[in-house]
Amino acid sequence: MIIRPVAMSDLAELKTIAAESGPGFTSLVNDHDFLVQKIERSIASFADANGQQAAGSYLFVLVEPNTGSIMGTTGIEASVGTRRPLYHYRVGHATRQSPTLGLSRHQQTLTLCNHYKGGSEICTLYLRPQYRRAWAGKLLSRVRFLFMAQHPERFANTVIAEMRGVSDPSGESPFWRWLQTHFVDLDFATVSQMVGTGDNGFIADLMPEHPLYTSLMDEPARAVIGKVHPDTRPALHMLESEGFRFNGFIDPFDGGPTIEAPVQTLRSVRQSSHCRARIGPDRTPSKAPWTNGGQGKTLMVANTSLADFRATITTAARYLPAHQLLEIPESLANSLGLDIDSMGGADVWFADLEAAGQNQNRAMATSRQSDPIKEAFRAH
Template sequence: MLLIRPISGTDFPALLTMAQESGAGFTSLPLDEQKLAHKIVHSEQSFAADIQKPGDQGYLFVLEDTATGEILGASGIEAAVGLSNPLYHFHKSTVVHQCKELDIFNPVEVLTVGNDYTGATEICTLFLREPFRVGLNGRFLSKVRFMFMAEQPQRFSKLVIAEMRGAADEQGQPPFWNWLRNSFFNMEFSKADYLIGVGNKGFIADLMPRYPIYVDLLPEAARKVIGQVHENTVPALKLLENEGFMHRGYVDLFDAGPTVEAQLKQIKSVRQSHRAKVVITSDEALRKGQFQLAVCNCESREFRATVTDDCRFDPDSHSLYMSPAMADLLKVNEDELVRYLNLDKGAK
């Protein structure tokens, strides 16, 4: 069976492997052993803490194949970004240059550096290893975060964002960064990417342009990729757009990838996931369902989630019929509550 659970210290080798496989530009998985080890410890502390409002917590989940013990992927949530380290974005907006006497009306686009998302919750670190990008794995790994947030809303902000990886050329270099490097920075993208990944952002305030940048003055290669995602990120963006996330003009400083946002209560998987009472049965006929359901317990530190069609929701008793093996996997008992979500496409 597939199991999503909080990361633990024993998952460090798998997390290091995913950091190696994710490549440049995936700043939430920096190729730095000390930083990765800290992320695990920080996540364990966050899941264990009694939280009444969002702060400097980070939650990291792993997807495990219980038959083999292999870790297939990871996903994460940062409870409130920009509190200990500033979070910078470019915001693309329109400025109008107008002269009535000459009958000239000229709207132009500009990029302005800001910290508008300070305090927002960020979903991040969605990475599914290449051999396992099949079936419902990616959807399950993405949506389980929203189920956890629906169950633990006090831990998160009302506004949720996701920074999407920006477009890159055949050499893996973002065209937008090539312009930025030549104009303001004297370093390779790999170094800037590493510094961001380990939380060293002071150089941004020191070197980033302080005034609005006129988009029309940028090289064509840089202009074309503003708000565009990396080809490997297209499926993740589609998942979020289906959840109700929207792009409102904010882009990454270095690769110009879009940042998308949604109100927590309006996220599709938050609205469409529901609690139900557990009924444990060995009778396959009673629990055989028509849909693939993601099911999680209502815990934090001992959070567990799985996906199955061997589980049926009964609307009359508002109960979820599951096997003893599934109940053990989720660490739930008879009559306890779980949260479920229909993963089939088009589910309402």
């Protein structure tokens, strides 16, 4: 599996992915002109040596090397909420009381806002069902952090992730269904298409400016506030293990949570390393413990190129910390397109996926005992 920047030759497969991902996946909508523009903008961002943060849009594809098929997508928007508003509902509470009567009522509220202005966003993560295999999803998710570690000047200090909210088998959102009934007479698929292509002016025009009392919503809508789509739960747990947290903002269309973190505190950013690689012959990885200098650890490895960025996962590598040197086989060096110098070496970035995976397992175990999003709702 190889991660690389999207190319215009990927348009047909990207349209297929946009169609099969369904309503709610607003960062990759099934619209020909939109997809062409998205690819063009990504190509320009990867080609921009100066790295203008406000203009950066980076779309990666995961490629099956034997067939060349696109297995999935993942992306980063360098700056959101500035060129056009990024709307959310802020989850809050209001208390009304009468001292005279000794009565009070505590209510949960949703207030429309444009809180995130200028932060970076990870987005467009989709792994096609037929390619859901070991490490594929982790590579799609974590490669973004390795890229951000390489190019911190291109991104904001804070990164957010809008998690896909709950929808029924027909693709309809219970949260939006209530809003549609009372405020905006557009179905969820139409709204998703409009928002995904940048047409979100109707939000300010039609959606209520005053706080919504969730007690007035029907039970299906109220039940999905801050919840994620079942297919999104693994991604949520993975991001929580990286250090993302919910701070009280939800999507105004499906009610899914938006989570955030300082970039430099992300686990995969902190644990990534920039070092020299020594290229050697291909061989079967040994099973010796990593601490004894053996091979077999699952590493995410990337070259240091921008326009020709490549990343993959491998167990056929060995890190020598005393020498700050990563030994990799020739076939891996070729697949990453490493720029090998006259000394037979090259610069690489890498991160240990297994260490992150262990932390993710702990995060998942903790979340079964105490849901961090539920805890955040109590705090708000």
